[in-house]
Amino acid sequence: MIEMGEISITHDDFFHLARLAIAGQEDDVRLFVAKMVRRHRTDTPDFADRLEQLLKNQRNARSSTPLRRSSFDPAPQQSMPVDGETRLSLFRRYEDQVEQLEPLLSASLQQSFMQLIRERQQIQRLSELGLHPTRSAIFLGPPGVGKTLTARWLAAQLQVPLLVLDLTTVMSSLLGKTGANLRSALEFAKQTPSVLLLDEIDAIAKRRSDDSDVGELKRLVAVMLQEVDDWPASGLLLAATNHPELIDPALWRRFDLVLEFKLPETKQIKQSIERFAGDESLLIGRWLDVLSYAFQGASFSDIERTLQRFRRTLALGGPRLDELVEDFLRTRMPELNKEQRKAFAVLLAEKTKLSQRSISEITGLARDTIRKQGALPIQADTSGGKK
Known part of the structure; x- marks a missing residue:
């Protein structure tokens, strides 16, 4: 005392x-x-x-003071930390403009991020009340749902760079060492106006069962626990994982905010199709409802990859879009149960000009089964088969 x-x-x-x-x-x-x-x-x-x-x-x-420093004002430029052996940078650095990025977020995620941004914009007000803004958050969700893109967008909103530390890459050089690389990377991020993203943070937890160097891994976890606890209010620490069940419980409790990124729902799927369709938006738009149904359970990256393939094929004079879509729909059928395929057959009949034979081939359902759905008219089969 x-x-x-x-x-x-x-x-x-x-x-x-x-x-x-x-x-x-x-x-x-x-x-x-x-x-x-x-x-x-x-x-x-x-x-x-x-x-x-x-x-x-x-x-x-x-x-x-006219040029007073804010919580994210530029500081003197420091050299980026590098791995002692490879001399490669420990970070991936992104400096984006807000208009370049626009993540497709659910309503609840959008609300959470706007709250986080408001806290940073009014950090002085919070300080006067003895409060600090959210200092750390962890992103949960499968690959391809926009975790890194959202981190880039958030950093752009705050007008600072995003530093990404990929722990799956860094850990290989850390095992058997003192953890100096990890400490120097975190210290650099603490002293540099930035948002830090620890990508694949579960890499530490996954490797804790590795008998080759458990002691070193435990020390690294201890470093992480201390760093999350002591992260300055002037900075923002983010972490991302595809495997939340593997994260050490003690580390899990340290984060101020837990945000779950789920696979896109129908509204987000339609928005992503319209965005990724690019110059072919009008052409692909005719299949919007059908593709939205077929993409249920897919990630944003899955949707983008498929539409980019469509666009490349069309640009090079390949098969017509209708053929590309039909081939793609066939690949999605194993993901649907029988009731879902029945509903999909109804959708195909209502939204396309496909014959019952084609719908049967795509969905794997017998034409009698398709007719019994009630919403299907008796169509003339242009393929030459019986109705």
Whole structure:
């Protein structure tokens, strides 16, 4: 306990404040002082008033400086950390413009990200209330659902670069070493105005069962636990995983926010088809409802890959779009159960000019089964077969 007149401050409080000050984490110092004001408002109001006046004076000085630093203002350029053996950069760096990116987010995810952006825009207001903005978030979801794209968009919204640290790549050079690469990468990100994304963070948890070097892996997990706890409010730490069940529970609890990215629903699928169709949007748009149904259970990257293939084939004078779509629909049928294929047959009859024979070939259903669906008219079969 440190005595200052009638005021007592614990050694832990003093150490924490000293650590933040030495590290140059100005916003976190302000947050800590604001918490002290609230803590001592009742027992030592004079002391609380003096601290509050310090905060007000410092805030006025910041606002009167034309080029005052925000939480994400540029800092002196530092050299990107590299692997000691390969000399390759430990980061992938993205510097995007907001208009270049527009992730297709669900309503709940959109709301969460707008809240996160508002917190960053009003970090001063939060500081005055003794609060800090969300410092860390973990993205859950299968591959291809937009986790990295959203991180890039978020960094662009905050007008800072995105630094991506791929742990599956970095870990191979870390095993058997002291973890210096990981520490230097995290320290660089803490001191650089940026958003840091730890991609495939479950790589640490996956490898913990590896008997070759369990001790080293445990030390790396301990580093991660400490870093997430101490991440400055002036920065934003993101992590992404396809396997949340593999993440160490202690690490899981450290993140301020958990955001789940799911496979796209019908509305998002239609939006992605329209976006990825590009110059062929009118042509592909005739198949919009059919493709939207067929893409159920697919990721955004699956949809983009298929439509890019369509566009390349059309550009080179290959088969007609109708043939490309029909071939693609056949590949999707194994993903559907019988009831889903029946519903799909109805959709094909209502939205296309395909014959019953073609619908039968695509869905694998007998034509009698298709006719019994009721929504199907008796069509003339242009392929030459019986109705």
